[in-house]
Amino acid sequence: MAEPVKRPTDGPLNRWGKWKVPKYLKRGSGRDDLRLVAGSAVLGLVVAAGAVLAAGPWDSGQRKAERVRAAVLQRAGGAHHEGTAPDGPAPAPSAPAVLSAPGATAGLTAPAGASALETALGPLLDAPALGSVRTAVVVDASTGKQLYARGAATPMTPASTVKIATTAAALSALGPAHRIATTVTLSPDSRTLTLVGGGDPTLDKAALRALATDAAGSLRDGDAGPVRLTYDTSRYSGPALHPIGPNENIAPVSALMADEGRLDKSDRGPALRTDDPAGDAARVFAGLLDDAGVATRSGPSSGRSPAGARTVATHLSEPLSALVERALTNSDNDIAEALARQTALKAGEPASFAGSRRAVTARLEALGLPLAGARLADGSGLDRADKVTAGLLAELLALAAGPDHPELRPVLTGLPVAGFTGTLGDRYTATSPATGLIRAKTGTLTGVNSLAGTAVDAQGRLLTFAFLASGSTSPAEAEASLDALATALAEGTR
Structure with a gap:
């Protein structure tokens, strides 16, 4: 157990005017968790490297869809763009020698001031590509x-970086x-079996088979004959089409x-989609019931x-932490919309686009985040009507990294790692100084580009950080310019 640390009587204040106790100063507060957030990008990536070949940006498929829609509507279209275990991998033994816990300063040079950041970021933000x-x-x-x-309070279209707020x-x-x-x-x-949807978009054939087997066992116990099969989608309301x-x-x-x-058999990226997902799932289930000896x-x-x-049968999805990580790493739109509706259901709102908007907004407001001008x-992030500020995204990420809301940690662990995973898998080269030091959510719409995440500086x-641009x-x-901004943070003042 770590020795108690005497807390100073003064220091940096958080946004609520209280002294912010860095997590690494708290006994048993999960020091390794913050090291994981800061250091896993460098130190645990051998595990992630195998996923790189399969993962990658979805932007090209989305842009194709946008062009098709634009041709029909004569205007720009909408957006686009495997989760790890909830606890994540432990830091490598070399972690203390490579990266200090956020906030630690022993042996380090003084942090760069605002003027140094202005010098580093100002010219990059002025790049015409943005x-x-x-x-x-x-x-x-570490301080908030x-x-x-x-333009911290300027509402901007965030594209897929809005998934940070949703998750x-x-x-x-x-x-x-x-x-x-x-x-x-x-x-x-x-006489009637009903497959009841709860809103899990990751349900697969193996899960449906298990449900069919359990349901068949219950029917055999009751010696029932052929049954009528129905499927219930009433948990969601409002329009199904985005x-x-x-x-x-x-x-x-x-x-x-x-x-x-x-x-197709894909689990990420663009793909042809059914126009009747519920009916298709129910028909697969019917065939699996037949395999299990139940006639319909x-x-x-x-x-x-x-x-x-x-x-008579229940299947549970992966924990929400894993769904969040998958949604962020792969920029998974279906999971993101499902998470918004789960939030609505918890709040007693209709599980619709409108109900989800109210519920997500209310939850972010309860976290004390700056929501002026925001519209979820x-x-x-497919909808151009989305508006957030760079201040909202950056503060939300800082909140997820702090000690007060450990439940938000999967927001950070799910962010793609520069040069290794998800939508950042091919945006940083092996020789880039930011490779492994940047974890960030990408966002791309026609004329809109964004990047929001974390960086470990020198x-x-x-x-x-949050960088939002429009008119590109x-x-x-534009992506190269955003990556240059994040790289400047990682390089710092060496």
């Missing part, structure tokens, strides 16, 4: 102090251990779907679970 409007905020995660700001709201509302249930119910007369319309990056939003409605009278039909029905129109500090004309050049 278009006509660009905003930026940098925060010291804002180190740099340009944080879900974790705050439900907790990282929450699991989404898919169930099968049997009517009182044992405002961007049919799109290869998102299926119709349904409380019941298998494999995110994908029509006809094909499955939509309908609510009958009154008085009892649950959807959970995924002094060993964990910084959170070359996505590749």
Whole structure:
């Protein structure tokens, strides 16, 4: 056990005017967790390296979809763009020698001041590739102090970086251990089985097979004959289609779907999607029931679970922490929309786009975040009506890194790692000084580019940042400019 540390009587204040106790000063406060946040990008990536070949940005597929939609609507389209275990890998034994815990200063040079950041970031923010409007905020995660700001309170279209807000709201509302249930119910007369969707978009054939096997066992116990099969999607309400319309990056939003409605065997990236995810899942389930020895009278039909029905089978999703990490690493739109609806259900709101917007906004407000000008129109960032500020994203990431809200930690561990995983897998070279030191969520729409995440600077500090730009004309050049900004943070003042 760590020796007690005498706390100073003064020091940096957090946003609520209280002295902010750095996590590394607290006995038993999880020092290794913050080292993981700051250091796993460098030290635990052998585990992640194998995933790099399969992971990568989704932007090209989304842009294709946008061009198709633009041709129809004569305007710019919407956005685009495997989670790890909830606790994550332990830091490597060499971690203390490579990176200090955020806030530690022994043997390090004095932190760069705002003027140094202005010198480093100002010219990069002025790059023409970033278009006509660009905003930026940098925060010291160990103190909550804002180190740099340009247009911090200016609402901007965030694209997929809005997933940071969506996932944080879900974790705050439900907790990282929450699991989404898919169930099968049997009517009182044992004549109707109902597959009840709970909103898990990662439901797959193996899970459906397990549900069918358990349901069949219950029917055999009751010596039932052929049954009628229905499927219940009533947990969700409102339009199923995202405002961007049919799109290869998102299926119709349904409380019941298998494999995110994908029509191939992929688990990430763009793919052709079914226009009837619930019906398709129910038909697969019907075939699996037949394999398990249960005959159905006809094909499955939509309908609510009958009154008085009892649950005969249940499947639980992966913990919410794993779903959050997968949503952020792969920029998974289907999971993001599902998490927004789970937040709505917890708040007693309708599980719709409108209900999710109200619930996510209320949850972020309860966390004390700056929401002036914010509009969370959807959970995924596909909708151009989304508006957030760089200040909101940077402060939210700092909150996730601090000691007061450990339930938000998966927001950080799910961020793609520069040069290694997810949508940052091919945006940093092996020789880049920022490779492994940047973890960030990407965002891309036509004319919109964003990057928000964390960086470990030359002094060993964990910084959170948000860079939002609009009016760009070359996505590749805009992304390179954003990456240069993050690299400047990692390089610091050496």
